[in-house]
Amino acid sequence: MPPPTTVELLWGTTQRPKRGPKPALTLDGIVAEAIALVDAEGLSALSMQRLAERLGFTKMSLYRYVPGKEQLTALMLDAAMGEPPNAAGVHQDWRAGLRNWGEALFARYRAHPWAIELTIGVRPMGPNEMGWTEAALTALAGTGLTGSEKLDTIVLLNGHARSLAQQVSSMGENGELQFTEQFTAMMTAAADRYPEVRAAFAEEAATPAGKSGPSDALRFGVERILDGLAVLIGRRN
Structure with a gap:
């Protein structure tokens, strides 16, 4: 056998x-x-x-x-990867469905960073991974997008979640602290050469919530992707 x-x-x-x-x-x-x-x-x-x-x-x-x-x-x-977020009924609110999908996918990648490496290349997909694709397509049902556009949307959201999770994981536990120390040293040495960089980081540090962190970067990217989709969907409808 x-x-x-x-x-x-x-x-x-x-x-x-x-x-x-x-x-x-x-x-x-x-x-x-x-x-x-x-x-x-x-x-x-x-x-x-x-x-x-x-x-x-x-x-x-x-x-x-x-x-x-x-x-x-x-x-x-x-x-x-586990089972995807429940997409039942979210096709009436495609933004909420895709937002939930992207945030949940990022959480899975953060919990198992090694999974990112295994998703590269041509390979068979299992039922859970196929279920994630089904969930995202369910959220996009009724939007008027073509099948190719729906699949490309999944690629965009997945790519954003993957790249951010990979970057955060590569920094390690003390990565943010090390970056802050290194950045402070660099700005001390070259304070006048990069005024816009210095101003942007200073403004970020001064916000009430402090530094934005990966979660805010995730949401910002997801929302901008969804904004672009909203324009396309509006044209189709």
Whole structure:
């Protein structure tokens, strides 16, 4: 019997033996442990051998459930993405639906930064990831946009959430403090060369809420994308 393909594992269409002893492991349990490992140590720490050691089994025993690392990471990505926001009924308010979608997607990327790397390239999509696409398209139903325009909208929102989450994650826990210290030193050394840069950061720091942070940057970008869509939708209607 050939090993299951990535698509078969993602969509649960592979046939499991109905006879014999009860399996000592479960595919969901293997994926959950792999996610815990990568959340803690990064994607580079993942190997079938390392995962088997964490589970207390041999590497060969894992191959009974998942043929290799390629299939494992595909399952990890879909599990980490989870189910999308509930889009039922939001097609009457497409802005609210897409705003909620973009903010929820950013939160998933922030919780599992390694997932960003796994979404690159041609690959099969799992039911959860497909569900995110369905949710965004449901929010856009009735707007008058074409199918291509709806899909391009998803690309725009996803790209904004991805890039911001990636930037924030790369800064680390003390990244903002380090940037502030470095920026202060740079402005001290070249205060007169970049007056607009200095003025913009000074104005941001003086706002009642303090520095805007990634959440405000996310909302600002999402709202500008939605503003542009509103113009296009208005023309169509």
